[in-house]
Amino acid sequence: MNSLDETLTRRSLVMRSFSPSAPIADKTLFAGRIEQMSTLISIAFQRGQHAVIYGERGVGKTSLARVMKSMFGETAWTSYYTCSSGDSFGSIWRSVLADFPITDTRPRAGFSNDSVVAASTTLADMLGDEDPTPNKIRKILDLLGEADGNAVIFIDEFDRPDDPVARSLFADTIKILSDQAIPVTLVLVGVADNIDELIAGHASVQRALVQIQMPRMTSEELMEIVRQGMRSANLGVDDLFAKQVVKISQGLPHYTHLLCQNAGVYVVEQGRENVRAADFDFAITRALNNVSQTVREKYHRATFSNRETLYRQVLLACTMAEKDELGTFSAPDVRDKLCEVTGRRYEIPAFANHLTDFSSMDGARGGILVKRGVLRRFRYRFIDPLLPPYILMKGRTEGLTQELS
Known part of the structure; x- marks a missing residue:
């Protein structure tokens, strides 16, 4: 491998190890949030319990949800949907249920005991053309329990839809799913200072929702991001550089990833294998151009x-x-x-x-x-x-x- 190829390979490794622009989905690159992960694990698969992840923008709510979706996907049905401002209760559920296939099998003609796939649809096809009701959603989700036990559904950016009816219908759905112990766990994710901002005016549903607040990350958690990312990128890092990054990040992992990525790329371009404290100012200069x-x-x-x-x-x-x-x-x-x-x-x-x-x-x-x-x-x-x-x-x-x- 020539020097240019090696530099490009090392550079791409740095870019994969730090992700300031997109949520982390690879659990091997995820750092911190042990308490929140443990809470979600204890909630999942418990009938009648659902969760809401909330906190200010930039604290890593989506990364946590993405990683947990990947982890749960190893043992259960999962779905992940990101809401937009134009979404309604029905459009959200049509997208979510499209992730759950229904396969109709029939015996093969003749004397064979084999089966063949006659048709393949999804649970979304069971909604028909009419707007779904909370009870309709409950009946469809109950089929998942009958078929395969458990499912975990993540609905991100829950605060985005402009439709005021959507939140009310979701609150009713959560209450029904909880009261009837349907083996499906809903995890709502949104920007809010408290749960009331996400499920306004629906106090009765709060007993079915475990609140998982995402505070800003601690210095120790941010330091773990720096060190774990640098290890993944095969780079060493000076403690003073790491401490400077943690301090300027103010608890927001986005800036930790941004500064480390820019510093790592710079070091690779210089042909070095260690990020020094002196690289901090250069990382800031580059990072300023990459801020939104x-x-x-x-x-x-x-x-x-x-x-x-x-x-x-x-x-x-x-x-x-x-x-x-x-x-x-x-x-x-x-x-x-x-x-x-x-x-x-x-x-x-x-x-x-x-x-x-x-x-x-x-x-x-x-x-x-x-x-x-x-x-x-x-x-x-x-x-x-x-x-x-x-x-x-x-x-x-x-x-x-x-x-x-």
């Missing part, structure tokens, strides 16, 4: 100005500010970090309008923060969890902070 366009546009809109302003510095200080358990911070928290960023002492009135602009829903710089509380005691939280790590990376490249050194 939506995140980049939000940052540009919030900070752009034709004259010298404090918007970049204040936004960076918001990112660096001490947060409570709900991820909120106050103006005094921002003041302390703004002093670190600028090297100057600013009092709250000097940047209060900046916080107002960021938390407005109307202005050009708005839609960045959500503001809660009362005058002089406001607390703020980033709306998009993927934005703060990007702000930190921008601050690093612009020389506004060396906090991650």
Whole structure:
């Protein structure tokens, strides 16, 4: 193998080992989330129990669901469906049930005892042309139990459909499946702060749903992603590089994968076999170009100005500010970090309008923060969890902070 072929092979190995743009589906590359995996395993195949996986965007809900689908698929029927905004109760179930085949066999003509396949359809064909009801779905799913025991059905992006009736019908379906102990486990996956946001107004169904919250990953879990991925890519990694990646990721595996992938590719291009701490800044420079366009546009809109302003510095200080358990911070928290960023002492009135602009829903710089509380005691939280790590990376490249050194 010549050097170019070897480089391409090593590069493709890095790209497979880290996946910032797509959910992890290979359980050999999945790291962390042991508690959530154990909970799902204990729920699956228990009649009457279903699950809901919820949490903010970017914490790895889909990766967990994909890996668990792969694991359950070794012993049970499984289906995985990702909802879209235009989906209805019926369209979701038609897609889900299409994953479960029905094979009609008949004896072969003559004296042979062999059978032949007369027709092959799916459970979706049993729905007919009419919109399905929860009871119709229950009857069809009950056939799975009679035929082969158990099934696990994952419905991702459950918060996406615009149809308000869909969630109500799903709540009714879950209650019916639970009450009648149908051997099928539904796993709903969606972006939400709590279960009420996913199954609003249906308290009676909550007893049938085991809530699995996906918090941001711990430093130890993110460190496992770094080390496991680098091992898979046949690369060594310095501890300082790994610690810097973990710190800037702020609990979001997307950024851990993004930075490690860019660093790994760079190291391979350099003909090296170890990722050094000095590669961190180069990884950030490359990673900035791979962050979603939506995140980049939000940052540009919030900070752009034709004259010298404090918007970049204040936004960076918001990112660096001490947060409570709900991820909120106050103006005094921002003041302390703004002093670190600028090297100057600013009092709250000097940047209060900046916080107002960021938390407005109307202005050009708005839609960045959500503001809660009362005058002089406001607390703020980033709306998009993927934005703060990007702000930190921008601050690093612009020389506004060396906090991650």
